[in-house]
Amino acid sequence: MKVGIIGGTGDIGKGMALRLSQNHEVIIGSRKEEKASLSCDACCQCLRELNLPFNLTASTNQGVVDDSDIVVFSVPSETLQITIDSLTGLEGKLVVSLMNPMERGDFFKYAPPEEGSAALQLQRMLPDSRVIAAFNNIPAKQWNQIAEILDYSVCVCGDDEEGKKVVMELVNSISELQALNAGPLAVSATVEAITPLVINIAKFNKMRDVGVYFR
């Protein structure tokens, strides 16, 4: 399965590339190809040093769309519209949203767009794509600690049942993550809101990198 990451040079994008490229063909995308290449080189070096197999290349965000079966959006929600406007060919594609819009004050507060969630907004912007929300609640730092096991529960929401199955398989192919079918895309608001909640829990209880388990 070819997986492309739009905004693949950010912290979470890089971590996903490191994790996914051991089992899948992964393309790191960025607005500028040079930036994607630099990030890709760093990831490849890291994986080589650990003697891990990988299949990882770099491209522009458009290159990612052109060449991938699954397109992951890992961009800040503020730049989502401008990113979407710069791309063509997303019709029919499986698109994964891991965005969690939030505001920072005395505590982190979920700040969804008027559609109700970032994933619902993405589906409204891309009516002909199959949008699935996943990977929302994994602590950013844990993505990059590739020597460490990831064993969190991962809620997967979407209205396209076939697409949801494919993304659940993708989730389950990473370390010991456990994909859970959380229902339709409408549920993504709750899943996204869990991210500011776990950041608050970490802060108020002096914990680190808090994740979520449903059991």
Added chain:
Amino acid sequence: MKVGIIGGTGDIGKGMALRLSQNHEVIIGSRKEEKASLSCDACCQCLRELNLPFNLTASTNQGVVDDSDIVVFSVPSETLQITIDSLTGLEGKLVVSLMNPMERGDFFKYAPPEEGSAALQLQRMLPDSRVIAAFNNIPAKQWNQIAEILDYSVCVCGDDEEGKKVVMELVNSISELQALNAGPLAVSATVEAITPLVINIAKFNKMRDVGVYFR
């Protein structure tokens, strides 16, 4: 610590009474004292059969308010207003909300009142009480299985820091529950929304009595 449960004859209320009365003085409240007494008798018999110590009595909902340090509201959100209207003397009291308003359709959907959450609504109805949200995400059936360990994470939200500490101690006194300070009462919307989410997860993934752990 004297804990009273308004609506203590419902499933969750009864389970809480069974769990809490082993370490605290607990009063089961109901609109009608006879109903509370019947429920109390059944709980006492159950605890006696298990040779567990307990301190459990019955009263009206008003009796609960008059005699308790902590008043737990375990009523369906539809009957909240009528219950509040029937009570006096809640000013200054520590009031615990474990309500999770939701709608049932193809999936369970969080359906908060216009205040944003059931706990915020309760705080608006009782401006002089110290409202704390807690115990929201514990699977109803697990409360009653008193032979079984409860080891879930329990988010506790509130704007009264002292009151929050007291409720966190109450949480930690039950089996192996782990209280987590989740921040101000504004966060209670996310915590309440997790309940329909876990019910959906149980349904869509053929799991039973799903709870949540933050680690």
